[in-house]
Structure formats: structure tokens, C-alpha cells
Amino acid sequence: xxxxxxxxxxxxxxxxxxxxxxxxxxxxxxxxxxxxxxxxxxxxxxxxxxxxxxxxxxxxxxxxxxxxxxxxxxxxxxxxxxxxxxxxxxxxxxxxxxxxxxxxxxxxxxxxxxxxxxxxxxxxxxxxxxxxxxxxxxxxxxxxxxxxxxxxxxxxxxxx
Numbered sequence: 401x402x403x404x405x406x407x408x409x410x411x412x413x414x415x416x417x418x419x420x421x422x423x424x425x426x427x428x429x430x431x432x433x434x435x436x437x438x439x440x441x442x443x444x445x446x447x448x449x450x451x452x453x454x455x456x457x458x459x460x461x462x463x464x465x466x467x468x469x470x471x472x473x474x475x476x477x478x479x480x481x482x483x484x485x486x487x488x489x490x491x492x493x494x495x496x497x498x499x500x501x502x503x504x505x506x507x508x509x510x511x512x513x514x515x516x517x518x519x520x521x522x523x524x525x526x527x528x529x530x531x532x533x534x535x536x537x538x539x540x541x542x543x544x545x546x547x548x549x550x551x552x553x554x555x556x557x558x559x560x
Contacts, residue, residue: 406543413547417472417501425523426471426500428514429463463519463558466512469502471522474549496532496552514550519558531558 417423474497500520504511516536521529532552539546 402543403545406541406545406547409541409547410545413499414501414505417499418470420472423470423472426469427521427523427529428466428469428500428502428512429519429521430466430515431461431517431519432464434460434462466514466518467502467504467510469500471501471520472499473497474499494553495535496554497538498532498550498552500548500550514548519555520550520552521558521560527560529560531555531560533558 498520500514502511502514514534514537516534518534520532520534522532523529531554533555534550535553536551537548538551539548541547
């Protein structure tokens with residue numbers, strides 16, 4: 401019975417993210433390694449004889465399209481310094497929090513799970529997309545299935 405509460409919260413969050421007037425359409429991509437030689441030491445891949453710790457070490461990568469979805473910025477309020485003219489604030493961090501919902505619900509054909517390291521492109525127009533990398537999934541609820549919120553960093557080098 402207690403699991404009905406997080407399921408209802410997840411359904412409600414999905415409806416809010418998809419229908420909210422401030423939600424953005426987004427596209428999600430996953431990094432893949434384009435390695436041609438598979439030299440290993442103790443089962444771990446190597447580059448030039450050195451062990452690879454993570455995909456961040458790789459030099460030849462590409463991004464595979466996962467699917468489309470919706471993103472709603474979900475920042476906790478925190479004080480920040482104002483611009484000199486006092487008409488806007490400068491923000492307080494380089495990380496942003498988003499609620500992200502895939503276009504297809506979980507279990508449906510075309511649905512996907514969002515993971516750390518995925519890249520989200522916020523669709524501003526047909527020509528403009530802003531890139532954010534998911535650096536940490538987090539939750540504000542301690543009952544499974546968790547209502548996920550994603551901590552992201554701007555990736556201006558991947559903007560379109």
C-alpha cells in the first residue's frame with residue numbers, strides 16, 4: 401500500500417512536466433565509444449598501455465540518440481548576487497536541476513532510462529539547442545519507485 405504513494409507522485413510529476421507551460425522539449429543522447437582495438441589488461445580496456453578508468457578518458461566518442469522528452473527546470477531557491485543594474489541575478493552555481501520525462505512512458509515501446517553522463521539538448525527552436533550533461537540523478541523521496549530529479553552541467557561545446 402505504501403508503494404502507491406510514490407507511484408502516484410511519479411504519475412503526477414510526469415503530467416506536470418509534460419503539460420507545464422514552462423517545460424521545454426528536449427532530446428537525449430548517450431555517449432558511446434568508437435574504439436577499434438580492444439587491448440585489455442586484467443579485463444579493463446587500455447589506451448596506449450594505460451588502463452581506462454571511465455568513458456571520460458576516451459578520445460574517440462559519438463553520441464547516440466535515445467529519444468525525445470520534456471524538461472522542466474526545478475531549481476531550489478537560493479540567494480544569489482544581483483547584476484549591477486539590479487534587474488537580474490547572476491545565479492549561484494554552474495549546475496542546474498531538471499525534471500525530465502521521456503516522451504513515451506516507462507514500459508512503452510521507445511521509452512528509455514536516463515543515466516549519468518547522458519546529454520540533454522533543450523530545443524529552443526529548429527536551429528537552436530542548448531546542451532546539458534546529466535552529472536547526477538537525485539531524489540527527494542526515500543520510497544521506491546523514486547521520483548527522479550537530475551543535476552546537470554552546461555555543455556556549451558555541444559550546443560547546436
